[in-house]
Amino acid sequence: MKKEQNILEAIVKGTRERVNHKKKNLTLEELQDQVRSFPAAMDFPFEKALRTKGLSFICEVKKASPSRGIISPDFPYLKIAQEYEQAGASAISCLTEPVYFQGKDEYLREIAETVSVPVLRKDFVVDAYMIWEAKLLGASAVLLICAILTDRELEEWIRLCHSLGLSALVEVHTEGEVLRARQAGARIIGVNNRDLKTFQVDINVSQRLKKLVPQEIIFVSESGIRTRADIELLERHGTDAVLIGETLMCSRDKKEQLNRLKGK
Ligand SMILES: O=C(O)c1ccccc1NCC(=O)[C@H](O)[C@H](O)COP(=O)(O)O
Secondary structure, eight states, rough: HHHHHHHHHHHHHHHHHHHHHHHSSSHHHHHHHHHHTSSOEEEEEEEHHHHHHEEEEEEEESSSSSTTEOSSOOOOOOHHHHHHHHTTEEEEOOOOOESSOOOOOHHHHHHHEEEEEEEOEEEESSSSHHHHHHHHOOOOOOOOOGGGHHHHHHHHHHHHHHHHEEEEEEEEEEEHHHHHHTTTTTSEEESSBBBBTOBBOTHHHHEEEEETOOTSSEEEHHHSOOSSHHHHHHTTTTTOEEEEHHHHTSSSHHHHHHHHHHHH
Protein backbone atom coordinates (compact mmCIF):
# COMPACT_ATOMS: atom_id res chain seq x y z
CA MET A 1 0.00 0.00 0.00
CA LYS A 2 2.82 2.40 0.82
CA LYS A 3 4.39 1.99 -2.64
CA GLU A 4 1.04 2.62 -4.42
CA GLN A 5 0.27 5.63 -2.23
CA ASN A 6 3.59 7.04 -3.43
CA ILE A 7 2.46 6.76 -7.06
CA LEU A 8 -0.34 9.31 -6.58
CA GLU A 9 2.08 11.56 -4.71
CA ALA A 10 4.67 11.03 -7.44
CA ILE A 11 2.15 11.90 -10.19
CA VAL A 12 1.27 15.13 -8.37
CA LYS A 13 4.93 16.01 -7.74
CA GLY A 14 5.88 15.29 -11.36
CA THR A 15 2.94 17.34 -12.63
CA ARG A 16 3.90 20.33 -10.49
CA GLU A 17 7.48 20.18 -11.81
CA ARG A 18 6.24 19.89 -15.40
CA VAL A 19 3.91 22.90 -15.05
CA ASN A 20 6.70 24.98 -13.51
CA HIS A 21 8.93 24.06 -16.43
CA LYS A 22 6.20 24.93 -18.96
CA LYS A 23 5.74 28.34 -17.33
CA LYS A 24 9.36 29.15 -18.24
CA ASN A 25 8.53 28.75 -21.95
CA LEU A 26 5.05 30.32 -21.81
CA THR A 27 4.06 32.36 -18.77
CA LEU A 28 0.53 32.23 -17.34
CA GLU A 29 -0.08 35.76 -18.63
CA GLU A 30 1.05 34.79 -22.16
CA LEU A 31 -1.12 31.67 -22.05
CA GLN A 32 -4.11 33.74 -20.90
CA ASP A 33 -3.52 36.21 -23.76
CA GLN A 34 -3.54 33.33 -26.25
CA VAL A 35 -6.81 31.95 -24.82
CA ARG A 36 -8.44 35.38 -24.88
CA SER A 37 -7.35 36.02 -28.47
CA PHE A 38 -9.79 33.55 -30.00
CA PRO A 39 -13.59 33.46 -29.63
CA ALA A 40 -14.47 30.82 -27.06
CA ALA A 41 -17.54 28.62 -27.01
CA MET A 42 -19.43 29.26 -23.76
CA ASP A 43 -22.27 26.78 -24.18
CA PHE A 44 -20.87 23.92 -22.03
CA PRO A 45 -21.18 21.08 -24.59
CA PHE A 46 -19.87 18.46 -22.12
CA GLU A 47 -22.57 19.24 -19.58
CA LYS A 48 -25.21 19.35 -22.31
CA ALA A 49 -24.12 15.96 -23.67
CA LEU A 50 -24.40 14.41 -20.22
CA ARG A 51 -27.81 15.97 -19.50
CA THR A 52 -29.52 14.25 -22.43
CA LYS A 53 -32.10 11.57 -21.63
CA GLY A 54 -30.73 8.11 -20.82
CA LEU A 55 -27.26 7.04 -19.75
CA SER A 56 -24.40 8.90 -21.44
CA PHE A 57 -21.10 7.19 -22.26
CA ILE A 58 -17.77 8.99 -21.83
CA CYS A 59 -15.24 6.82 -23.66
CA GLU A 60 -11.59 7.09 -22.69
CA VAL A 61 -8.53 7.21 -24.93
CA LYS A 62 -5.52 6.05 -22.87
CA LYS A 63 -2.29 4.37 -23.78
CA ALA A 64 -1.20 3.17 -20.34
CA SER A 65 -2.03 3.37 -16.64
CA PRO A 66 -0.21 2.73 -13.36
CA SER A 67 -2.42 -0.25 -12.51
CA ARG A 68 -2.34 -1.86 -15.95
CA GLY A 69 0.94 -0.73 -17.57
CA ILE A 70 0.85 -0.43 -21.38
CA ILE A 71 -2.70 -0.95 -22.63
CA SER A 72 -2.29 0.01 -26.29
CA PRO A 73 1.31 -0.31 -27.60
CA ASP A 74 0.63 1.16 -31.08
CA PHE A 75 -2.05 3.61 -29.79
CA PRO A 76 -3.87 4.94 -32.89
CA TYR A 77 -5.52 7.64 -30.77
CA LEU A 78 -7.33 9.51 -33.57
CA LYS A 79 -8.77 6.29 -35.01
CA ILE A 80 -9.90 5.24 -31.52
CA ALA A 81 -11.59 8.60 -30.89
CA GLN A 82 -13.35 8.42 -34.27
CA GLU A 83 -14.50 4.86 -33.54
CA TYR A 84 -15.93 6.01 -30.21
CA GLU A 85 -17.77 8.87 -31.87
CA GLN A 86 -19.19 6.60 -34.58
CA ALA A 87 -20.24 4.09 -31.92
CA GLY A 88 -22.30 6.76 -30.15
CA ALA A 89 -20.02 8.09 -27.40
CA SER A 90 -21.48 11.23 -25.79
CA ALA A 91 -18.00 12.54 -24.95
CA ILE A 92 -14.36 11.47 -25.06
CA SER A 93 -11.92 11.44 -22.16
CA CYS A 94 -8.28 11.95 -23.14
CA LEU A 95 -5.37 11.32 -20.79
CA THR A 96 -2.65 13.97 -21.10
CA GLU A 97 -0.41 12.92 -18.16
CA PRO A 98 2.83 11.92 -19.92
CA VAL A 99 4.65 9.61 -17.49
CA TYR A 100 2.28 7.11 -15.86
CA PHE A 101 -0.39 7.26 -18.58
CA GLN A 102 1.92 8.10 -21.48
CA GLY A 103 -0.51 10.84 -22.52
CA LYS A 104 0.27 14.00 -24.51
CA ASP A 105 -1.31 17.43 -24.86
CA GLU A 106 -1.17 16.88 -28.63
CA TYR A 107 -3.49 13.88 -28.36
CA LEU A 108 -6.12 16.12 -26.81
CA ARG A 109 -5.63 18.93 -29.32
CA GLU A 110 -5.84 16.60 -32.33
CA ILE A 111 -8.81 14.64 -30.98
CA ALA A 112 -10.72 17.85 -30.21
CA GLU A 113 -10.00 19.08 -33.76
CA THR A 114 -11.15 15.78 -35.28
CA VAL A 115 -14.34 14.72 -33.47
CA SER A 116 -17.48 16.75 -32.88
CA VAL A 117 -18.31 15.33 -29.44
CA PRO A 118 -16.91 17.21 -26.40
CA VAL A 119 -13.50 16.17 -25.04
CA LEU A 120 -12.50 15.95 -21.36
CA ARG A 121 -8.92 16.69 -20.32
CA LYS A 122 -8.17 13.82 -17.93
CA ASP A 123 -5.10 14.82 -15.98
CA PHE A 124 -4.02 15.67 -12.44
CA VAL A 125 -4.78 19.39 -12.31
CA VAL A 126 -2.61 20.95 -9.60
CA ASP A 127 -2.31 24.47 -11.01
CA ALA A 128 -4.78 26.90 -12.64
CA TYR A 129 -2.29 27.02 -15.54
CA MET A 130 -3.51 23.54 -16.60
CA ILE A 131 -7.11 24.80 -16.89
CA TRP A 132 -6.13 27.66 -19.20
CA GLU A 133 -4.01 25.18 -21.14
CA ALA A 134 -6.98 22.78 -21.46
CA LYS A 135 -9.03 25.62 -22.97
CA LEU A 136 -6.28 26.39 -25.48
CA LEU A 137 -6.01 22.71 -26.43
CA GLY A 138 -9.73 22.61 -27.29
CA ALA A 139 -11.08 20.69 -24.29
CA SER A 140 -14.71 21.15 -23.27
CA ALA A 141 -14.16 19.85 -19.74
CA VAL A 142 -11.46 19.36 -17.12
CA LEU A 143 -11.12 16.78 -14.36
CA LEU A 144 -10.64 18.19 -10.85
CA ILE A 145 -9.71 15.51 -8.28
CA CYS A 146 -10.86 16.32 -4.73
CA ALA A 147 -8.19 14.10 -3.15
CA ILE A 148 -5.34 16.29 -4.44
CA LEU A 149 -6.91 19.76 -4.04
CA THR A 150 -7.70 22.06 -1.13
CA ASP A 151 -11.24 23.40 -0.64
CA ARG A 152 -10.10 26.79 -1.83
CA GLU A 153 -8.49 25.42 -5.00
CA LEU A 154 -11.61 23.40 -5.76
CA GLU A 155 -13.91 26.37 -5.39
CA GLU A 156 -11.68 28.80 -7.32
CA TRP A 157 -10.93 26.38 -10.12
CA ILE A 158 -14.55 25.31 -10.62
CA ARG A 159 -15.33 29.02 -10.93
CA LEU A 160 -12.42 29.52 -13.35
CA CYS A 161 -13.60 26.58 -15.50
CA HIS A 162 -17.11 28.02 -15.71
CA SER A 163 -15.81 31.50 -16.56
CA LEU A 164 -13.93 29.94 -19.51
CA GLY A 165 -16.95 27.93 -20.69
CA LEU A 166 -15.35 24.68 -19.50
CA SER A 167 -17.21 22.08 -17.47
CA ALA A 168 -15.53 20.70 -14.37
CA LEU A 169 -15.91 16.99 -13.65
CA VAL A 170 -15.23 16.94 -9.90
CA GLU A 171 -13.91 13.53 -8.89
CA VAL A 172 -14.62 12.03 -5.47
CA HIS A 173 -14.16 8.69 -3.74
CA THR A 174 -15.53 9.22 -0.21
CA GLU A 175 -18.58 10.71 1.53
CA GLY A 176 -16.47 13.62 2.77
CA GLU A 177 -15.27 14.41 -0.75
CA VAL A 178 -18.87 14.45 -2.08
CA LEU A 179 -19.72 17.07 0.54
CA ARG A 180 -16.60 19.09 -0.35
CA ALA A 181 -17.47 18.93 -4.07
CA ARG A 182 -21.02 20.14 -3.41
CA GLN A 183 -19.80 22.90 -1.13
CA ALA A 184 -17.35 24.05 -3.82
CA GLY A 185 -20.15 24.43 -6.40
CA ALA A 186 -19.69 21.31 -8.54
CA ARG A 187 -22.29 20.89 -11.29
CA ILE A 188 -20.90 17.47 -12.27
CA ILE A 189 -19.66 14.94 -9.71
CA GLY A 190 -17.79 11.81 -10.77
CA VAL A 191 -17.32 8.95 -8.34
CA ASN A 192 -14.09 7.13 -9.08
CA ASN A 193 -14.73 3.49 -8.24
CA ARG A 194 -10.97 3.04 -8.14
CA ASP A 195 -9.27 3.96 -4.89
CA LEU A 196 -6.34 5.98 -6.24
CA LYS A 197 -4.19 4.94 -3.27
CA THR A 198 -4.74 1.17 -3.40
CA PHE A 199 -6.03 0.78 -7.02
CA GLN A 200 -8.87 -1.41 -5.68
CA VAL A 201 -11.97 -1.11 -7.88
CA ASP A 202 -15.51 -1.46 -6.49
CA ILE A 203 -18.51 -0.11 -8.39
CA ASN A 204 -20.60 -0.27 -5.22
CA VAL A 205 -18.78 2.94 -4.21
CA SER A 206 -20.87 4.75 -6.87
CA GLN A 207 -24.05 3.12 -5.63
CA ARG A 208 -23.29 4.20 -2.04
CA LEU A 209 -22.27 7.79 -2.81
CA LYS A 210 -25.11 8.51 -5.28
CA LYS A 211 -27.43 9.01 -2.28
CA LEU A 212 -25.45 12.11 -1.31
CA VAL A 213 -25.69 13.77 -4.72
CA PRO A 214 -28.84 15.83 -5.41
CA GLN A 215 -30.76 15.31 -8.64
CA GLU A 216 -29.69 18.62 -10.20
CA ILE A 217 -26.00 17.65 -10.09
CA ILE A 218 -24.92 15.36 -12.96
CA PHE A 219 -23.73 12.04 -11.51
CA VAL A 220 -20.92 10.16 -13.29
CA SER A 221 -19.53 6.75 -12.38
CA GLU A 222 -15.87 6.24 -13.36
CA SER A 223 -13.50 3.24 -13.56
CA GLY A 224 -13.80 -0.51 -13.38
CA ILE A 225 -17.00 -0.71 -15.47
CA ARG A 226 -16.76 -3.95 -17.41
CA THR A 227 -20.13 -5.60 -18.08
CA ARG A 228 -23.74 -4.93 -19.04
CA ALA A 229 -24.65 -5.99 -15.48
CA ASP A 230 -22.42 -3.18 -14.10
CA ILE A 231 -24.24 -0.69 -16.35
CA GLU A 232 -27.67 -1.96 -15.30
CA LEU A 233 -26.74 -1.65 -11.63
CA LEU A 234 -25.52 1.92 -12.12
CA GLU A 235 -28.62 2.85 -14.15
CA ARG A 236 -30.89 1.49 -11.41
CA HIS A 237 -29.20 3.87 -8.98
CA GLY A 238 -29.81 6.97 -11.11
CA THR A 239 -26.40 7.37 -12.77
CA ASP A 240 -26.38 9.98 -15.56
CA ALA A 241 -23.11 8.97 -17.24
CA VAL A 242 -20.36 6.36 -17.11
CA LEU A 243 -16.68 6.88 -17.89
CA ILE A 244 -15.08 3.76 -19.37
CA GLY A 245 -11.41 3.25 -20.26
CA GLU A 246 -9.81 -0.18 -20.11
CA THR A 247 -12.88 -2.22 -21.11
CA LEU A 248 -13.10 -0.32 -24.39
CA MET A 249 -9.36 0.17 -24.94
CA CYS A 250 -8.80 -3.60 -24.60
CA SER A 251 -11.58 -4.47 -27.08
CA ARG A 252 -10.63 -5.12 -30.68
CA ASP A 253 -14.08 -4.01 -31.86
CA LYS A 254 -14.92 -0.94 -29.80
CA LYS A 255 -18.28 -0.38 -31.45
CA GLU A 256 -19.38 -3.93 -30.69
CA GLN A 257 -18.18 -3.59 -27.07
CA LEU A 258 -19.97 -0.28 -26.60
CA ASN A 259 -23.16 -1.76 -28.07
CA ARG A 260 -22.85 -4.74 -25.70
CA LEU A 261 -22.52 -2.37 -22.72
CA LYS A 262 -25.52 -0.39 -23.98
CA GLY A 263 -27.52 -3.64 -24.18
CA LYS A 264 -28.01 -3.41 -27.97
O1 LIG B 1 -6.03 3.63 -13.78
C1 LIG B 1 -5.12 3.71 -12.92
O2 LIG B 1 -4.29 2.82 -12.70
C2 LIG B 1 -5.01 4.97 -12.10
C3 LIG B 1 -4.07 5.03 -11.07
C4 LIG B 1 -3.92 6.18 -10.33
C5 LIG B 1 -4.68 7.28 -10.60
C6 LIG B 1 -5.64 7.24 -11.63
C7 LIG B 1 -5.79 6.09 -12.37
N1 LIG B 1 -6.68 6.04 -13.42
C8 LIG B 1 -7.37 7.14 -13.94
C9 LIG B 1 -8.79 6.83 -14.08
O3 LIG B 1 -9.51 7.24 -13.23
C10 LIG B 1 -9.25 5.95 -15.22
O4 LIG B 1 -8.44 6.15 -16.34
C11 LIG B 1 -10.69 6.17 -15.67
O5 LIG B 1 -11.58 6.43 -14.66
C12 LIG B 1 -11.16 4.94 -16.46
O6 LIG B 1 -11.05 3.79 -15.68
P1 LIG B 1 -11.09 2.33 -16.34
O7 LIG B 1 -12.40 2.19 -17.06
O8 LIG B 1 -10.98 1.39 -15.21
O9 LIG B 1 -9.96 2.25 -17.29
